[in-house]
Amino acid sequence: AKEQGRGRHAFFDPRINARNQRIMKIKTGLSQALERQELSLVYQPKVRPDTGEVTGYEALMRWRSAEMGEVSPAEFIPIAETGQLLGEMTEWLLHQVAQDMAAPALQGKQIGINLSARQFQTGYWVDALKTIIRQYRLRPEQICLEVTESALVENFQTAAIQLMEMQALGVRVAIDDFGTGYSSLEYLKRLPIDYLKIDRSFVRDIETDADDRVIVETIVVLAHSLELQVIAEGVETQAQADFLQARGCDELQGYLYSRPLPLSEIG
Ligand code: C2E
Numbered sequence: 001a002k003e004q005g006r007g008r009h010a011f012f013d014p015r016i017n018a019r020n021q022r023i024m025k026i027k028t029g030l031s032q033a034l035e036r037q038e039l040s041l042v043y044q045p046k047v048r049p050d051t052g053e054v055t056g057y058e059a060l061m062r063w064r065s066a067e068m069g070e071v072s073p074a075e076f077i078p079i080a081e082t083g084q085l086l087g088e089m090t091e092w093l094l095h096q097v098a099q100d101m102a103a104p105a106l107q108g109k110q111i112g113i114n115l116s117a118r119q120f121q122t123g124y125w126v127d128a129l130k131t132i133i134r135q136y137r138l139r140p141e142q143i144c145l146e147v148t149e150s151a152l153v154e155n156f157q158t159a160a161i162q163l164m165e166m167q168a169l170g171v172r173v174a175i176d177d178f179g180t181g182y183s184s185l186e187y188l189k190r191l192p193i194d195y196l197k198i199d200r201s202f203v204r205d206i207e208t209d210a211d212d213r214v215i216v217e218t219i220v221v222l223a224h225s226l227e228l229q230v231i232a233e234g235v236e237t238q239a240q241a242d243f244l245q246a247r248g249c250d251e252l253q254g255y256l257y258s259r260p261l262p263l264s265e266i267g
């Protein structure tokens with residue numbers, strides 16, 4: 001009877017219940033988001049610290065739900081990832097980015113596209129990119145795929161094949177959130193990668209945390225010795241930018257320069 005009571009308690013835990021309901025709502029909402037035109041893209045610049053030149057932009061997804069209002073991609077992407085939804089959304093994103101790249105504000109700029117770890121495990125997206133590049137006559141070098149470390153480590157063989165194909169196409173590859181996963185220096189050497197992107201969590205406390213400063217310095221030295229470029233994300237203060245520039249970061253990204261903006265507000 002005691003066991004039963006505990007089980008019942010867990011089942012009716014109001015917090016778990018509220019969480020599950022929210023997930024259900026997001027799934028239902030997302031399944032209609034495309035046809036209701038609730039998805040949009042914003043673009044955040046990547047800046048060369050020495051010249052201030054904008055070299056490119058990262059495309060980030062936004063969802064304004066009729067029922068729930070603005071929902072963060074940090075919340076809806078992991079939920080979309082569990083089913084077919086993220087595939088359809090990414091398909092939409094690729095076409096939208098390709099169209100946007102013809103706009104004067106994005107002309108000649110490199111555009112970063114996020115692929116989730118799970119998506120990266122299937123070869124589908126290499127083919128999808130090939131088709132888009134051909135259809136919209138894009139220069140492959142202008143596309144940079146941002147993939148997380150976990151995407152590479154979890155299935156090294158598959159990841160390696162995808163990356164080789166990307167490289168053969170001319171598409172650039174960045175390791176996103178670098179330093180937060182199970183970094184293996186071995187795969188950095190063996191895989192065709194162009195950029196390491198230092199995660200925001202290491203940039204945030206640079207001014208106060210000596211450990212974080214050492215981590216950032218080490219990543220920059222490591223990257224450059226492997227002939228990779230380094231991007232730091234989440235740069236919010238001039239002091240952070242100064243430190244990152246002094247240590248040789250090639251590109252910086254963050255609210256200090258600009259929040260992610262809709263295409264119509266770039267320029
Ligand atoms: P991420 O790829 O690491 O993207 C960086 C996140 O940091 C973005 O959050 C960006 O708006 C935010 N950010 C940029 N500069 C600053 C700053 O100076 N300070 C702070 N506090 N934050 C800053 P966002 O747009 O909410 O996206 C969250 C995550 O959702 C992304 O992390 C990415 O993993 C995922 N995501 C977003 N769009 C897509 C997408 O189209 N496809 C996939 N697969 N994932 C996406």
Ligand code: CA
Binds near residue numbers: 058114146176
């Ligand atoms: Ca990213």
Ligand code: CA
Binds near residue numbers: 233
């Ligand atoms: Ca990040």
Ligand code: CA
Binds near residue numbers: 211212
């Ligand atoms: Ca620390």
